[in-house]
Amino acid sequence: MRKLVFSEALLPDGWRRDVRIEIQADGRIASVTPDAEPGRLVALPGLPNLHSHAFQRGMAGLTEHAGDSEDSFWTWRELMYRFLAHLTPDDVEAIATLAYAEMLEAGFTRVGEFHYLHHAPDGSRYADHAEMAARIAAAAATTGINLTLLPCFYAHGEIGGAPPVPGQRRFLNDLDSFAALAEGSRRAIAALPGATFGLAPHSLRAATIEEIRAVRAMAHRDEPLHIHAAEQVKEVEAAQRILGQPPIAALLDAGLVDARTCLIHATHGTAAELARVADARAVIGLCPVTESNLGDGTFPAISYRAASGRFGVGTDSNVLISAPAELRTLEYSQRLAHRTRNALAPRGGSTAVALWQAALTGGAQALAAAPAGIAPGAFADLVLLDPAAPALAARHGDRILDSLVFAARDGAISEVWVRGARVVEAGAHPARAAAERRVAAVLTRILAA
Template identity: 85%
Template structure:
């Protein structure tokens, strides 16, 4: 039996020294033995990235030029449609490979790929409906990241079943086509180590309540369900106008929300709605960097956590891939709105540890990752910190996580391990340079078109 040893490790019960972790043949943790033997690095559990659109990594930095009218999510979306119109399956694989390598360097060890770019540029399905899903699986396999694949059902252009717009044609399926896509996507990850599967009705803008029920019924036991909900004020207003209630209330009143569900964003959920989400045992998927970039608004995280709500974080549009930036932005948004400090920390406790552990636990639930943290039965997914890095000088335990999230300027994450294999060494993924060159060629071609 293989083993790894750490000078210090963050276990569910807290920090322990001289930790030996024993691994089985599948890269799962067979035993955790504190006070055993010393190691070189500090181990914290790898962070799940519960919401990614990998192809959007190729757009990073391209939407920061003001238009003639006021910019919003909706104007950003039009630019996104124009960009994706040029992407081939090979392009998607190339961009996803770079994004996943960057995620691993940033401390993410599993990605939930909310995958809706299914078809060819003219909207026709590929000969294999799951061609694009297979490209995502190939990128995950090449980089070594754990993948939870979430093929997306998308049928309409607005709440109430309005017709889609031309820019959405690559996303669209009817229920029969989606069922075929789901089965093909399951096959695409069948032999992928560490993979999990779930289903994702895109939103109430893209699927009716009745269609969401059908999609949910396609899920096998243990498979999670993800949906965008209440991200934008315009979306909430349309839901009230057409359905008579906001999106989260509509999902709750339809009896759809339970622990299988992850509500992405939920930015404009009301306090009563979010209390019911918490009571139902669902997870909210927060993407603070993207939500800031798009001007979505600020999720009421303090009230939600007070109600017992579970959350994880995701990189969504991948405009900036950073585990620490997602957690830091979440905390800072609460400080700004509440004019306080350490908003999401327990009284007398560490903000960094509270955020990291909550995101590990909520992300593991939302991505069907199995046991959360450095515990027996979990995958051996670790982020290793260098105790000699200046940001950790004269710090121990929780102070190190606080410094990682709020004071690190790079270099603090030395290694990342997934399923007991080292995938990042000295802070760099081995595929990064080649992936950057490949994506550079892709973007040069697309942007010259």
């Protein structure tokens, strides 16, 4: 048994002092004993990042120049299509390695990779149909992050089965080819410790209800289903016009929303739809930093939480990777919308603790990674803080996490452990420097062309 001791730790039932954790050889926690013996560092459970497009880390910062017409998600998407047209499998592995190292440094210990960059630039398949999935798995192996691979089904360009546009050709499969891709992707992660698997029909823009139902039937028992829904007003309007109802209602009425479902964004879901999502015990995947960057809108988190709705957070476009920043941006969005403070905290409770615990529980459910947290049976996925850091000095319990989320600068996280092994030390991941050099070479080649 490996033994770790902490001055304080956030356990499922709250903060406890002088906590001893014993870890089995497989990386799972065998026992947690409070009031045992003192340690120096403070332990938090690592957060799941339930929605990532790793390759988009390479284009961060390239879309912040105003165009000749009004900018939106749709103009951003055109630049994304142009960028991904240049990426080789080596490029994707390099960018994903950097993104995953950054995620670990920033408090995420599992990533849900919503993976749709499947084919060569001309749309042809690689000799290994799951080549790109294998590169994602390689990046996870290099960094040590837990991976939930979510290969994406993409067949159309718009709601109603419209033809895809040329920029989407690297994503496309029919149901038969996707079934083969899914099996190849399962094989790609078979030897990866801590890995789980799910399927991801991209959205009602890219898959019909019938195709989504067919993809769901391909899932093995307990494998989750992730899908973008109600991310954009234009998407909602198109669904209303073509399907006669908005996207979330269409998925609900088709019986495609339950505890295995993660609806990504759901920004423009109605109160009635979101109440039904909460009743179905599904998870909504919120990506507040990306949603803010793209100008998507503000999710009605206060009313959704009041309905006991489940959620997790993701980094989506990876424009800036930070677990505290996702939670902070979510809370600030509600403060701005409702002109209040501590909008998502229970009465008399800590905002940061409420958000961290909810994102842990919802993210673990969405990524088929339960149990989670600092508890027997869960992986020892730990984020460790130095209480002597200026932003955390003289703080205990809730105030430590409140200060991390709302007041600490980069570097407040000292160590990160995944499955009982240290992968970040002194705030740095050992693979990051090499990954940065590789990505710099990739971007120099692409941007100088």
